[in-house]
Amino acid sequence: PPIASQDAPHVVITAGPTREALDPVRYLSNHSSGKMGYALAAEAAAQGARVTLISGPVSLPTPPGVERIEVETALQMHATALRLAPEATVFIGCAAVADYRAESAAEHKLKKTDDRDTLTLTLVKNPDIIADVAALPSGQRPFVVGFAAETQDVERYAQDKLARKGLDMIVANDVSQQGLGFGSDDNAALLLWRTPQGNEQLSAPPQPKTQLAALIIHQTLAQLSLISSG
Numbered sequence: 001p002p003i004a005s006q007d008a009p010h011v012v013i014t015a016g017p018t019r020e021a022l023d024p025v026r027y028l029s030n031h032s033s034g035k036m037g038y039a040l041a042a043e044a045a046a047q048g049a050r051v052t053l054i055s056g057p058v059s060l061p062t063p064p065g066v067e068r069i070e071v072e073t074a075l076q077m078h079a080t081a082l083r084l085a086p087e088a089t090v091f092i093g094c095a096a097v098a099d100y101r102a103e104s105a106a107e108h109k110l111k112k113t114d115d116r117d118t119l120t121l122t123l124v125k126n127p128d129i130i131a132d133v134a135a136l137p138s139g140q141r142p143f144v145v146g147f148a149a150e151t152q153d154v155e156r157y158a159q160d161k162l163a164r165k166g167l168d169m170i171v172a173n174d175v176s177q178q179g180l181g182f183g184s185d186d187n188a189a190l191l192l193w194r195t196p197q198g199n200e201q202l203s204a205p206p207q208p209k210t211q212l213a214a215l216i217i218h219q220t221l222a223q224l225s226l227i228s229s230g
């Protein structure tokens with residue numbers, strides 16, 4: 001591996017969806033398969049990093065040399081991320097975290113009623129995991145890489161998320177494109193990062209997630225000067 005083991009960085013990665021219970025048998029979730037996050041974990045480990053993967057429910061094997069912590073809800077992912085991040089060198093938020101959860105999950109299975117044709121759920125906001133990691137005080141704050149799943153105006157929304165969430169780098173993917181993004185083996189992305197001279201960007205065309213992961217890890221390590229750029 002290119003990184004010498006005595007200065008191996010600790011890379012913490014979130015991956016997969018979260019599941020927000022509505023009642024004992026139902027939940028709110030999304031189509032994240034975990035493939036992108038697991039590819040990042042595999043690549044970081046192959047480069048010689050110590051890798052911890054905080055994973056929502058997915059059906060993928062743990063990549064070799066990676067420590068995996070399984071979580072289900074956004075609140076669990078948040079607690080685990082905030083516990084590990086202060087010791088981490090790099091934090092990558094690839095998980096598709098549910099922005100909202102049910103205000104209270106019903107204790108018993110919700111029943112279908114004959115008298116009403118609609119059912120109203122009250123949702124409350126989940127904490128923003130990556131924004132909270134990025135807001136850690138210096139000394140406890142890792143280098144923070146976020147993702148942005150967009151369906152339009154990819155660059156503008158990604159620039160906005162980079163600034164608003166206080167990230168160092170963002171990987172924006174257009175999840176409206178057929179065969180890319182959620183669930184697929186391929187992805188394309190626009191990488192945006194901050195430099196003292198202003199923002200820089202790199203556009204990565206459609207390619208296997210394993211290959212895109214190598215580019216993202218390379219770019220991250222280069223910015224931390226853990227490897228030479230180029």
Ligand code: PMT
Nearest residue numbers: 032033034035036093096128129130146147148149182183
């Ligand atoms: O898992 P795959 O099937 O391989 O698909 C990969 C992917 C499309 C899920 C992945 O490439 C991706 O885009 N992940 C981020 C999905 C997402 O939730 O994007 P967002 O734009 O809603 O969130 C922006 C960033 O904030 C992300 O880094 C996200 O992890 C983070 N976030 C969001 C909400 C929240 N409550 N906490 C967070 O940390």
